[in-house]
Amino acid sequence: MAGVRLRKAFRYPEDDDENREELDDEEQEQLIEQLQRQNDARNAQYHIIFTSIPLVSTIAFLPSIFSASSLTEWFLSLFGVLSLLGTAYTMRLSPLHPDRKGKKPITAENERIARLHSALLPVNGAVCLLLAVAYFFVGTGSTSTIRPVLYLIPGAMLAAILLARETILSVDISALKDLQYEYKGA
Secondary structure, eight states: OTTOOOOOOOOOOOOHHHHOOOOOHHHHHHHHHHHHHHHHHHHHHHHHHHHHHHHHHGGGTHHHHHSOSSHHHHHHHHHHHHHHHHHHHHHHHSOSSOOOTTOSOOOHHHHHHHHHHHHHHHHHHHHHHHHHHHHHHSOOOTTOSSOGGGGGHHHHHHHHHHHHHHHHHHOOTTHHHHHOOOOOOO
8 A cells, every 4th residue: 555645625825816906006106216216226237337347457557557568568558448337338338228229319420429339349349359369468577567368358347348238228107107007097
């Protein structure tokens, strides 16, 4: 009789719809506004943090800019600083909310700025790639004032900033407005 198993009676899972209280339009609006305020506050914090990290990282390259032992080292350090500044600029100017099509008027100045912003990311990526290649080819000579591993910092910062931007833009509370239902209450 050791092989006999007792069967348990099947139970339906408790229905959450019966216990859930529906929200009316005003409560929905208040909840959506509260979530939007919380999201905006977090996004502002992330913008400050992820803008300041590349700016603080430029400190690693400053000694070699002021006392470089070779012209190559000076240029690579300058590229590192410029890349980190470009990364901070990219994070600072990334929108807090996804751009809705047709919301901004198109002017010549806006178009030029948009072209500059769209070109900044590939140029910064190319500089990071150049610095990564330099990491593999620059020796750790005793005359160097910078460690070659520091050339990887701009690429890591750019990757972190792009990930943070995508995370910030992926949360769109305004989509809740589309899900809001019409409650015809008493």
